[in-house]
Amino acid sequence: MHFRFLKISISIDLSYWIFLLLVIGSIGPYSEGLLWAGVFTFSILIHEYGHALMALFFGAQPTIVLQAFGGRTIFNESHVTDKQNFLITLAGPAFQGLFALMAYLLLQFNIFSGYLLNYLLFVTMYINSRWLLLNLIPIAPLDGGWLVRYILEKKFGRKGYLTSIIIGLAAAAIAIPWFYFQGYHWFFIMQLFICGWHYCKLWQKEQESS
Known part of the structure; x- marks a missing residue:
């Protein structure tokens, strides 16, 4: 699967879909697994877009690839300095941290009253905070x-x-x-x-x- 968003090409490898099925199967009920898989995929894209948008800012022509065990952002490293490369690397966790913080604040201030939306925010906060710590x-x-x-x-x-x-x-x-x-x-x-x-x-x- 290939598509473009915000001038950045995204490719989803077959290995990612296989990996995602394994993740869904290990979570529990099918509907819950789909929700977690959706949040998981969106969270990967948020993280990789942090890298990619910073690389785009420096003119490094980024591409995002989702594959088994996560994603990666490929860009023209010859077009960036070591300092710019450092900032590109830092932007991924920064975007993910902000995403997790947003979900946490929406939960804390009880912005939404529905159970489903609050559960979605909880899953978003849970996945991104744990992934941020790991990353x-x-x-x-x-x-x-x-x-x-x-x-x-x-x-x-x-x-x-x-x-x-x-x-x-x-x-x-x-x-x-x-x-x-x-x-x-x-x-x-x-x-x-x-x-x-x-x-x-x-x-x-x-x-x-x-």
Whole structure:
């Protein structure tokens, strides 16, 4: 599936639909699963549009791709500086944080009286707040990992890069069991496991080249 919105091309891969069916099937009643899947998809787009709109602002021609385990924003990195790349990365969590905050405030001030709308706001707040917390863990390819790596590498060079790998490995070792015992969905745990495995390979590569 392909479409454009706000001058940004969006592509939804078949793997995303398969993944979404697995998510729906693990939630409970079919109608509730569809609601969660809808909010989940919209939340991904909000997050990715944060990246994409900032990239568009810098003239980097962004494209959003939804695929299994989430989404990613592809843009022409040769057209942006390191600082602009940092801001593009930061914009995704910022958009998602504002989205979660909006849902929270609407719930707190009881703007809507209907049960369905309030439940929709709760699901929106729940998914985005938890996803935001996950996404800011300092381990790439999560945004928190890229942000920490940029800051450390900018200040300390190669030593900063190696430090970011160590931080990422420690973050994965702590976060995986913590998120599990906090009752996070298997989707979040799987993402962390993949990220941790990626950092293990990075550390192994650095050890072999040193």
